Amino acid sequence: MKSSYLTPLFVGSIVLLLSLPFIIVAGVSFNEKKRLHFPPRGFSLDWFGDVVTKSEWLQPIGTSLVVALLATAISIMIALPVCLMLWRHGIFFAKALFGLGMVPFMLPPVTSALGFLIFWSEVGAYGSFWALILSHGVFLVTIPLIMISLGLETIEKELLDAASSLGASEFDLFRTVVMPLITPFIFGSAAFCFVLSLNEYIIAFMVAGFTVETLPIKIVNSLRYGYSPAMAAVSLLSVLSAAILFAAVARFGDLLKMVGSLDQSD
Amino acid sequence: MTNLHLEGVWKRFGAFEAIRNVNLDLPSGKMITFLGPSGSGKSTLFRLVSGLEQASEGTIRFDGIDVTGLAAHKRNVGMVFQSYALFPHLNVWENIGYGLALRKVPKTQRRARAIELLELIKLPDIADRGITQLSGGQRQRVAIARALAMKPQLFLLDEPLSALDAKLREHMQNELCELQRKLGVTTIVVTHDQREAMTMSDIVVVIDRGAVQQVGSPLDIYRRPATRFVADFIGTSNLLEGTGSPEGKFEFSGGTLKIATPDWLKRDESPAVLCVRPEQLQVMQKADGMPNSLDGQVTLIRDLGAELEVFVRSGDTEFISKEASGVELGFSVGDTVSLQIPETAHLMAA
Amino acid sequence: METQSELQHASTLSLPEISSAKRWWWPDAKTTILIPPGIALIGLFLVPFLIMGAVSFYYRVPDGFYVPDFRLDNYLLFFDPIFLTALARSLILCATISVVCVSLAVPFTYIVSRMRRSAQVPIVILLLCILTLSEVILGFSWTILLSRTAGVSNLLVHLGMMDRAVALYPSAFAIVLAMLHFCFPFAVLTIYPPISRFDKSLPEAAATLGATPIWAFFSVVVPALRPTIISALVLVFVFALGAYLFPQMLGRPEDWTLSVLITDQAIYKSNIPFAAAMSVFLCIICLGLIAGITKLTKAKGTQG
Numbered sequence: 001m002k003s004s005y006l007t008p009l010f011v012g013s014i015v016l017l018l019s020l021p022f023i024i025v026a027g028v029s030f031n032e033k034k035r036l037h038f039p040p041r042g043f044s045l046d047w048f049g050d051v052v053t054k055s056e057w058l059q060p061i062g063t064s065l066v067v068a069l070l071a072t073a074i075s076i077m078i079a080l081p082v083c084l085m086l087w088r089h090g091i092f093f094a095k096a097l098f099g100l101g102m103v104p105f106m107l108p109p110v111t112s113a114l115g116f117l118i119f120w121s122e123v124g125a126y127g128s129f130w131a132l133i134l135s136h137g138v139f140l141v142t143i144p145l146i147m148i149s150l151g152l153e154t155i156e157k158e159l160l161d162a163a164s165s166l167g168a169s170e171f172d173l174f175r176t177v178v179m180p181l182i183t184p185f186i187f188g189s190a191a192f193c194f195v196l197s198l199n200e201y202i203i204a205f206m207v208a209g210f211t212v213e214t215l216p217i218k219i220v221n222s223l224r225y226g227y228s229p230a231m232a233a234v235s236l237l238s239v240l241s242a243a244i245l246f247a248a249v250a251r252f253g254d255l256l257k258m259v260g261s262l263d264q265s266d
Numbered sequence: 267m268t269n270l271h272l273e274g275v276w277k278r279f280g281a282f283e284a285i286r287n288v289n290l291d292l293p294s295g296k297m298i299t300f301l302g303p304s305g306s307g308k309s310t311l312f313r314l315v316s317g318l319e320q321a322s323e324g325t326i327r328f329d330g331i332d333v334t335g336l337a338a339h340k341r342n343v344g345m346v347f348q349s350y351a352l353f354p355h356l357n358v359w360e361n362i363g364y365g366l367a368l369r370k371v372p373k374t375q376r377r378a379r380a381i382e383l384l385e386l387i388k389l390p391d392i393a394d395r396g397i398t399q400l401s402g403g404q405r406q407r408v409a410i411a412r413a414l415a416m417k418p419q420l421f422l423l424d425e426p427l428s429a430l431d432a433k434l435r436e437h438m439q440n441e442l443c444e445l446q447r448k449l450g451v452t453t454i455v456v457t458h459d460q461r462e463a464m465t466m467s468d469i470v471v472v473i474d475r476g477a478v479q480q481v482g483s484p485l486d487i488y489r490r491p492a493t494r495f496v497a498d499f500i501g502t503s504n505l506l507e508g509t510g511s512p513e514g515k516f517e518f519s520g521g522t523l524k525i526a527t528p529d530w531l532k533r534d535e536s537p538a539v540l541c542v543r544p545e546q547l548q549v550m551q552k553a554d555g556m557p558n559s560l561d562g563q564v565t566l567i568r569d570l571g572a573e574l575e576v577f578v579r580s581g582d583t584e585f586i587s588k589e590a591s592g593v594e595l596g597f598s599v600g601d602t603v604s605l606q607i608p609e610t611a612h613l614m615a616a
Numbered sequence: 617m618e619t620q621s622e623l624q625h626a627s628t629l630s631l632p633e634i635s636s637a638k639r640w641w642w643p644d645a646k647t648t649i650l651i652p653p654g655i656a657l658i659g660l661f662l663v664p665f666l667i668m669g670a671v672s673f674y675y676r677v678p679d680g681f682y683v684p685d686f687r688l689d690n691y692l693l694f695f696d697p698i699f700l701t702a703l704a705r706s707l708i709l710c711a712t713i714s715v716v717c718v719s720l721a722v723p724f725t726y727i728v729s730r731m732r733r734s735a736q737v738p739i740v741i742l743l744l745c746i747l748t749l750s751e752v753i754l755g756f757s758w759t760i761l762l763s764r765t766a767g768v769s770n771l772l773v774h775l776g777m778m779d780r781a782v783a784l785y786p787s788a789f790a791i792v793l794a795m796l797h798f799c800f801p802f803a804v805l806t807i808y809p810p811i812s813r814f815d816k817s818l819p820e821a822a823a824t825l826g827a828t829p830i831w832a833f834f835s836v837v838v839p840a841l842r843p844t845i846i847s848a849l850v851l852v853f854v855f856a857l858g859a860y861l862f863p864q865m866l867g868r869p870e871d872w873t874l875s876v877l878i879t880d881q882a883i884y885k886s887n888i889p890f891a892a893a894m895s896v897f898l899c900i901i902c903l904g905l906i907a908g909i910t911k912l913t914k915a916k917g918t919q920g
Binding site: 006007010011014015017018019020021022024025027028035036037074077078079081082084085089091093094097100101103104106107108109110111112113114115116117118119122134135137138139141192195196199200201202205206209216219220223227231232235238239242243246247250255256259260261 | 646647649650652653654656657658660661662663664665667668671720723724727728729731733736737739740741742743744745746748749750751752753754756757758759760761763765766767797800801805808809812813830854857858860861865875878879882883888891892895896898899902903906
């Protein structure tokens with residue numbers, strides 16, 4: 001009987017603690033003066049106005065968006081063939097690549113970042129925009145590998161047999177059955193990669209920190225010169241855009257299944 | 267209408283022989299079942315026919331045309347799967363029109379064909395529904411409609427009714443038979459349910475351990491099982507091991523019986539198995555001097571409502587007999603009785 | 617009929633044989649598809665790590681560059697007290713974080729995975745947001761939360777529990793808080809799949825035997841999930857080892873961990889060979905731990 005109110009209390013307080021920093025950041029961003037106070041003194045949306053109009057913020061936001069978009073595309077283009085070949089044909093090479101693709105997330109990001117730093121300086125591309133995009137693309141590949149595989153696992157083999165018996169060639173199978181069924185998982189993993197790349201700091205910093213200014217680099221750099229509510233505003237916008245993106249994924253696909261829940265009740 | 271011909275078909279998975287030298291010649295337009303216990307190879311044989319698996323050896327012909335090397339998508343077979351395998355991302359009519367869409371048939375024609383099939387399966391109003399909105403029985407029918415949409419040469423169903431509840435299953439059995447008769451398409455149903463095989467099919471192919479045990483009409487297989495396995499698997503039977511002789515005698519540990527000589531036993535005495543179906547066996551109050559009878563003791567009487575099952579122990583054999591319910595038996599548990607074995611009991615080679 | 621003619625064709629068609637004229641070194645279609653991903657993953661991920669491994673043996677020219685060589689100097693620097701204390705600090709910090717996160721995450725995930733889907737989704741979205749936001753925004757949020765002007769100490773003053781607001785950072789405590797925040801979602805999402813699959817009938821069976829839900833959780837659920845919990849401990853530990861900005865933003869130089877030390881050596885001290893040596897060391901620890909745990913849980917899995 002006791003647990004009937006204990007469990008919601010437990011879950012509720014953890015959720016509250018997890019959201020607390022964001023609540024404070026949101027509050028701070030509404031300050032009128034250039035001081036960080038909580039509860040905010042006065043109410044103003046000026047700092048949000050700054051973020052979306054001043055090139056000081058717009059430029060790094062734009063850079064980050066382009067990097068994230070391209071890195072996500074690369075990540076998925078690497079992962080999709082590997083997942084498909086592993087799932088459909090169990091090719092050893094695909095298995096090996098899959099295993100290799102798991103490694104970035106098993107290691108502290110600093111080590112990957114240093115690897116990229118050394119590699120790109122050896123190649124002579126240190127500090128270039130494309131070095132950053134490729135590094136992100138390769139680094140994030142774990143996400144689509146895992147999520148697309150999860151998606152493929154949900155496809156019943158009998159569906160493919162049924163399609164074959166109705167005249168579908170191997171390519172037709174891929175086009176008319178496999179792709180439509182894993183599309184939500186591809187978009188889910190894309191959303192993940194996108195947000196991760198958007199906020200990624202250490203690799204961006206080590207590969208192109210002094211030449212390409214992404215949003216996280218801009219934030220860290222600004223921190224050195226003191227705080228302003230504009231930084232709170234940009235942080236809040238980051239949090240909100242991530243939340244909206246994930247909510248959209250949940251709206252169009254099964255988010256719980258994408259993070260690995262097998263408890264199916266639909 | 268298509269007849270199906272298999273010649274010397276083998277299928278190996280590594281060292282495992284899933285199908286061993288299957289030869290079949292199945293007439294067109296019939297309802298055929300592949301019957302066998304799980305792991306017997308019936309599903310593998312079915313997949314070989316459909317083209318989802320390729321034979322390791324042997325030839326498969328549809329209407330005399332060799333299709334052996336052809337993949338499933340080039341064979342024009344309509345298949346219904348155990349899980350129905352309806353595409354979750356397509357609605358009902360798109361599922362039915364899937365094969366037509368692959369062949370670039372225009373949308374209006376596809377839809378028209380889908381509606382036509384939905385009428386055939388008596389579900390005219392569900393064309394635009396999603397798959398998740400359908401009941402199990404409805405899904406089953408849509409799967410059937412989808413398989414028939416391409417006017418397949420062979421209509422193949424893998425355990426099609428196993429996911430339905432008992433009542434619906436019986437209903438669908440009748441409906442499936444009716445549909446098959448109406449269309450006249452050669453149909454193969456895989457099942458492990460011998461009752462289903464007996465009630466639905468024109469021809470039963472009994473499969474065990476990767477080999478065909480017997481092919482025949484349900485009645486034929488019931489009355490004259492070719493092997494001990496068939497006799498045991500289909501229906502209940504009392505099996506006695508002994509020796510048969512050409513002069514119409516069967517000797518076993520419990521005595522000698524007079525039995526009509528089967529064709530295979532024309533020359534020498536040889537080991538044989540006698541198959542007596544429970545309804546052939548008559549249990550009577552003990553009387554001496556009865557021909558072709560054994561003495562035994564009643565161990566159990568089970569009243570199943572429609573009939574009675576009587577268990578009798580004679581020597582070291584337990585016999586089962588079925589008697590009509592509501593009739594005065596004239597004996598009870600513990601009594602010594604006579605078991606009357608008819609001369610028409612089926613004698614098989616051991 | 618079209619299909620009919622197709623079938624007739626088939627009988628005259630010879631079966632596709634692997635022709636001997638085929639060049640043995642030429643990959644088949646399936647492998648061809650894997651060439652671009654292969655180039656990307658091997659060329660841009662494996663190769664950089666191998667180069668890093670090589671660089672860790674290079675000679676560092678004092679002006680900040682390095683030349684190919686084979687010397688163990690960089691590894692011998694490990695005996696420097698700065699490195700050893702950073703190592704010890706990292707291990708203790710991450711072990712603490714891991715234990716706390718997992719012990720909170722197991723009951724949390726268990727309860728959440730049994731909630732309605734509509735209630736689970738927002739929680740999962742919150743977790744994903746925290747997990748994907750990186751340390752920049754989280755670190756920034758925590759500096760505000762722990763600051764004098766806007767932080768929780770204001771709240772405590774308000775409640776009369778403190779006399780005046782104070783800054784709660786830089787401190788080791790601040791690092792721990794931020795890292796718990798960052799690692800908790802990771803812990804939850806690591807154990808979410810096995811827990812969501814967990815057989816509900818087990819605790820129900822315990823309940824029919826008179827166990828209270830909490831007792832059932834600790835006596836039935838936790839033991840059954842032991843392999844999951846052990847591997848989560850390791851994975852969260854490794855994940856925590858990766859934190860590099862929190863110690864910088866929320867701590868003092870004496871709170872720096874190994875990850876920070878690597879960045880510091882690579883970027884600000886321009887000692888790339890030493891940074892590479894530390895990286896290699898860190899990689900070996902992490903991969904060793906993960907390989908060990910995978911082997912252990914697999915062995916357990918086959919036993920029953």
